[in-house]
Amino acid sequence: MIDNIEIIGLIAGILTTSAFVPQVYKTWKSKSAESLSLTMYLVFFVGIVLWLIYGISINSLAMIFANAVTGFLALLLIFFKLRFK
Template sequence: MIASIEILGLLAGGLTTASFVPQVYKTYKSKSADSLSLTMYAVFFVGIILWLIYGIYVNSIAMMVTNSITAVLSLMLIYFKLRFK
């Protein structure tokens, strides 16, 4: 059974992860990433990977799931930034 604090973590992580979906969709549809900062997303991606490693270390399902998804979404934005130059 998932502890109450993990449910809170899943909710918080789910909301913050979901906030990336509109940006990924907009960038994909417009084929423009001019307004995105490559440096910001590269640093953010590294931070998310470190949070994922931390989540694995402390065995937090919320951190593992949400940071995995956020890593993919931020990597997509990095790809779009490089692709749509």
């Protein structure tokens, strides 16, 4: 069931997820990841996987959606950082 709280969560998820798109685009376009911290994205990725497990545990559609997509984008940035270094 989708109630008002879940709608706030879905909007939150769209925002925090889409926040990574400009970074992915900027990094891809400039082929530069100089100021990106690899440590940040590695720790972040592991945290996102745990949030995904948490979201599944509490049956939060918003958290499952957001963390699945954000995890994928974080992996992309890790790939760019390693490739463009």
